[in-house]
Amino acid sequence: MSLLIQTILNGLLVGGLFVTLSIGFSLSFGVLDVVDFAVGEWVMLGAFAGVASTTWLRIDPIAFLPVVFVFFAVVGWLVAPLIYRVRNSRNARPALMALAFTFGLATLARGGMLTAVGFDPRTVKIGVVQGTVTLGAVEIPTLRLAGFAFAAVATGLFMLFLYRTRTGLAVRAVAQNKEIAGLMGVDVKRTSNFVYSLYAGLTSMAGVLIGGIYSITAQDGPTYTLMAFFVVVLAGLGSVGGVLVAGLVLGVLESLVTVYVSADFTLAIVFGILFLVLVISPRGILRRGTA
Amino acid sequence: MSRALALVTSRGGRAASLALLLLVLVSFPGWGGDYWTRILTGVTMWAALALSWNVIGGYGGYISFGHVAFFGIGAYTTALLMKPGTGWNFFATLPVAGIVAAAVAVIVGWPVLKLRGAYFAIATWALAEAVAQIANGVGFTGGSSGMSLPINASTSFFYYAMLVACVLSFGVCYVLLERSRFGYRLKAVRDHEVAAGSFGINTTAVKLQAFALSAVIPGVLGGIFAYWITFINPASVLDGSLTDQMVVMALVGGLGRISGAAVGAAVLYLINQQFLASFGDTTSYIAVVGALVALIVLFRPDGLVSLFARGNQTRLVWQLLGRAIPRARPSAAQRPGKTKEHA
Amino acid sequence: MSVLEVRDLRRSFGGIEAVAGVSFALEEAEILGVIGPNGSGKSTVFNLLTGVVAPSSGDIRLRGKSIAGRKPYRIARAGIGRTFQIPALFTNMTVQGNLYAAIVEGDWKHAPERAAQVLELMNLTPVRDELASSLSGGQQRLLEFGRVLMRDPDVILLDEVAAGVHPTLRATILGAVSELQSQGKSFVVIEHDMELVRAICQRVLVMDAGQVVAEGSFEQIASDKGVVEAYLGVPVE
Numbered sequence: 001m002s003l004l005i006q007t008i009l010n011g012l013l014v015g016g017l018f019v020t021l022s023i024g025f026s027l028s029f030g031v032l033d034v035v036d037f038a039v040g041e042w043v044m045l046g047a048f049a050g051v052a053s054t055t056w057l058r059i060d061p062i063a064f065l066p067v068v069f070v071f072f073a074v075v076g077w078l079v080a081p082l083i084y085r086v087r088n089s090r091n092a093r094p095a096l097m098a099l100a101f102t103f104g105l106a107t108l109a110r111g112g113m114l115t116a117v118g119f120d121p122r123t124v125k126i127g128v129v130q131g132t133v134t135l136g137a138v139e140i141p142t143l144r145l146a147g148f149a150f151a152a153v154a155t156g157l158f159m160l161f162l163y164r165t166r167t168g169l170a171v172r173a174v175a176q177n178k179e180i181a182g183l184m185g186v187d188v189k190r191t192s193n194f195v196y197s198l199y200a201g202l203t204s205m206a207g208v209l210i211g212g213i214y215s216i217t218a219q220d221g222p223t224y225t226l227m228a229f230f231v232v233v234l235a236g237l238g239s240v241g242g243v244l245v246a247g248l249v250l251g252v253l254e255s256l257v258t259v260y261v262s263a264d265f266t267l268a269i270v271f272g273i274l275f276l277v278l279v280i281s282p283r284g285i286l287r288r289g290t291a
Numbered sequence: 292m293s294r295a296l297a298l299v300t301s302r303g304g305r306a307a308s309l310a311l312l313l314l315v316l317v318s319f320p321g322w323g324g325d326y327w328t329r330i331l332t333g334v335t336m337w338a339a340l341a342l343s344w345n346v347i348g349g350y351g352g353y354i355s356f357g358h359v360a361f362f363g364i365g366a367y368t369t370a371l372l373m374k375p376g377t378g379w380n381f382f383a384t385l386p387v388a389g390i391v392a393a394a395v396a397v398i399v400g401w402p403v404l405k406l407r408g409a410y411f412a413i414a415t416w417a418l419a420e421a422v423a424q425i426a427n428g429v430g431f432t433g434g435s436s437g438m439s440l441p442i443n444a445s446t447s448f449f450y451y452a453m454l455v456a457c458v459l460s461f462g463v464c465y466v467l468l469e470r471s472r473f474g475y476r477l478k479a480v481r482d483h484e485v486a487a488g489s490f491g492i493n494t495t496a497v498k499l500q501a502f503a504l505s506a507v508i509p510g511v512l513g514g515i516f517a518y519w520i521t522f523i524n525p526a527s528v529l530d531g532s533l534t535d536q537m538v539v540m541a542l543v544g545g546l547g548r549i550s551g552a553a554v555g556a557a558v559l560y561l562i563n564q565q566f567l568a569s570f571g572d573t574t575s576y577i578a579v580v581g582a583l584v585a586l587i588v589l590f591r592p593d594g595l596v597s598l599f600a601r602g603n604q605t606r607l608v609w610q611l612l613g614r615a616i617p618r619a620r621p622s623a624a625q626r627p628g629k630t631k632e633h634a
Numbered sequence: 635m636s637v638l639e640v641r642d643l644r645r646s647f648g649g650i651e652a653v654a655g656v657s658f659a660l661e662e663a664e665i666l667g668v669i670g671p672n673g674s675g676k677s678t679v680f681n682l683l684t685g686v687v688a689p690s691s692g693d694i695r696l697r698g699k700s701i702a703g704r705k706p707y708r709i710a711r712a713g714i715g716r717t718f719q720i721p722a723l724f725t726n727m728t729v730q731g732n733l734y735a736a737i738v739e740g741d742w743k744h745a746p747e748r749a750a751q752v753l754e755l756m757n758l759t760p761v762r763d764e765l766a767s768s769l770s771g772g773q774q775r776l777l778e779f780g781r782v783l784m785r786d787p788d789v790i791l792l793d794e795v796a797a798g799v800h801p802t803l804r805a806t807i808l809g810a811v812s813e814l815q816s817q818g819k820s821f822v823v824i825e826h827d828m829e830l831v832r833a834i835c836q837r838v839l840v841m842d843a844g845q846v847v848a849e850g851s852f853e854q855i856a857s858d859k860g861v862v863e864a865y866l867g868v869p870v871e
Binding site for chain 2: 037100104110111237268275279
């Protein structure tokens with residue numbers, strides 16, 4: 001029994017990070033109308049930035065988070081106009097070509113990192129938070145707790161920005177309807193760039209913590225793309241609110257499968273459930289998204 | 292001179308050059324040597340794989356990021372059927388490999404082909420990952436240590452097996468996609484699904500058929516490949532980079548062009564072999580593939596081949612010939628423009 | 635028996651009723667006009683009739699057989715053809731390819747002859763081998779209309795088929811409509827152009843806010859004060 005509670009708790013704590021990496025993904029889908037296949041690569045690159053901070057700079061990755069954010073936000077800012085350009089080109093199938101474009105970027109990132117660091121798994125050594133906190137019968141790794149705390153703060157700030165600021169309003173307007181937002185004076189292109197940049201920074205930061213909790217290899221990006229996609233499909237494509245629930249569900253699911261089945265089958269099972277959701281209710285379990 | 296040009300571009304001329312190409316391919320093991328025969332085996336395999344991706348990607352308008360799944364499924368099907376104890380004949384396993392791959396495609400495609408392309412893209416990718424995990428995890432595939440097949444050391448045997456599979460694939464796809472009702476159905480659905488439905492086209496069925504066709508080919512090729520390399524494991528037949536390669540070959544060749552896949556495959560397979568020879572690994576090749584996909588989408592969405600296509604082609608030829616030759620018969624030079632390849 | 639009968643058709647999107655109880659009947663060899671301000675639900679009615687959108691409630695009968703909620707391709711095969719307000723061409727196919735694709739589920743054997751006829755009729759023979767995406771706006775509408783001719787449906791729904799088409803070609807389209815009418819085909823025509831409605835429609839429905847607010851001949855409609863106010867009171871594009 002305590003194992004079950006332990007497992008579910010562990011899952012919920014990691015689920016927080018899944019929420020963080022999916023929420024920007026979902027929003028950037030809403031704003032850019034592009035499914036970013038590179039989402040997992042931001043996680044992978046963020047994790048390796050964390051590895052670099054300890055091995056080269058000897059700075060604790062937690063203290064390094066702001067640098068990771070700024071760096072990847074800048075990278076995202078540079079990449080976004082290209083995605084925007086492909087998505088809004090006069091090409092026959094801009095949505096698919098944009099998907100292929102982000103696939104190309106993801107492959108470039110994966111191949112580049114594999115060439116640079118090889119296939120070996122690495123772990124981000126986070127020194128500040130170690131050991132476990134005991135709560136009755138269950139022991140919670142402090143790192144997971146810190147990961148959840150980070151996720152809660154990051155997601156909270158993100159939601160505040162989205163629902164309590166003028167820029168956030170513009171972002172939501174673009175996600176709702178680009179044409180009307182444009183008519184109302186919102187610069188759609190600028191907003192898209194901004195959202196993508198914010199999302200790249202946020203996701204990379206989540207990557208640092210994910211790299212601390214799990215080990216990471218240069219070819220793990222697509223796995224996290226699947227995670228993000230799972231969350232967003234469960235939530236309904238384009239629904240930000242549903243992501244909060246679906247991310248936690250994924251965390252618990254992953255944790256349960258790892259403990260009670262085998263870590264080797266996580267992806268297969270996640271895919272199986274994703275498939276069932278698509279068969280039964282393509283607009284997400286909350287029926288709020290768009291098919 | 293312009294007559295020679297007209298000859299190459301005319302219908303009969305094209306048939307003649309195709310026949311010449313076939314003659315070269317068929318006779319190749321006789322004079323090309325073992326090394327180049329093996330290289331050409333790889334080229335023909337990749338040409339057919341890129342073509343299969345192009346069927347659902349270029350003609351169907353749905354991007355598959357998990358096409359390697361069908362290749363792997365085919366490879367494992369053949370390996371399992373040829374195992375001592377089952378001991379099937381190699382050729383008998385190939386139709387089964389193709390059918391199993393197509394069946395998986397239909398089951399997976401049925402829910403996601405009704406949805407927008409992004410769902411399909413990720414679902415196919417997830418399928419490939421799931422198949423790889425299953426092959427790694429279950430007992431009967433040998434897990435990550437893989438499976439061995441009976442050994443057949445004849446280079447030309449596999450060359451001809453691949454060549455026949457490749458020529459058949461191109462023939463069937465050409466007839467179905469460019470010379471039959473099915474091609475019109477599929478292209479109509481790709482270009483405007485709602486309008487296609489308004490002309491009585493059963494859009495979901497057409498997409499499923501296309502996806503099944505697109506899965507049969509890698510299924511069969513996977514079977515041949517397994518027997519060729521005599522040992523398979525998830526890392527060799529279910530690796531995601533195989534999909535990457537199909538995508539980039541089809542993109543280089545141009546989406547929705549039959550011949551594009553062959554050109555893209557030839558160019559990239561040779562580059563790939565060069566990378567292997569020079570760096571000993573293919574990780575940097577993955578990066579190059581990624582960059583190439585991104586650059587083609589940005590600057591040449593019609594494929595690199597479009598640089599030399601139609602109007603450009605004639606212009607290029609004229610430039611090469613210089614302006615010394617009078618344009619005696621412009622009509623002959625314009626002829627290629629009349630038969631648009633992605634009609 | 636009417637060719638097409640629509641009873642109390644309804645469809646809402648997210649709480650807003652785009653079509654709120656529409657009923658009408660279409661007789662054999664009749665041309666029925668549908669007019670009304672933008673957003674009054676005309677195009678949604680077309681989407682309901684062709685199965686692109688499923689009705690929330692109500693019934694649609696084609697020659698007595700219910701087709702409400704059927705798949706679009708089944709409805710098309712049952713004998714309804716349509717054009718789209720924004721031309722829905724197969725942009726990466728040639729003009730001729732578009733015509734072939736339109737008849738792929740029909741009399742395929744005679745596709746080349748039919749396509750040649752339609753190309754001639756629509757004045758598109760010179761651009762036969764061009765990609766549909768390279769056509770001018772007017773030519774795109776001609777091709778959009780020409781595709782419907784390929785399949786010989788009993789009921790044809792035309793959504794602003796002549797908007798932006800050169801006057802002589804417009805006459806060609808209207809001529810083709812009259813010709814088909816004399817062969818017993820029935821039409822439902824969404825139009826903003828009142829001259830066109832007056833010229834070809836035997837009967838006119840006026841829609842507003844998802845409902846039919848008036849019905850009658852063009853003269854009756856034009857003299858109906860309520861209609862003139864409701865319809866002409868709002869800007870017509």
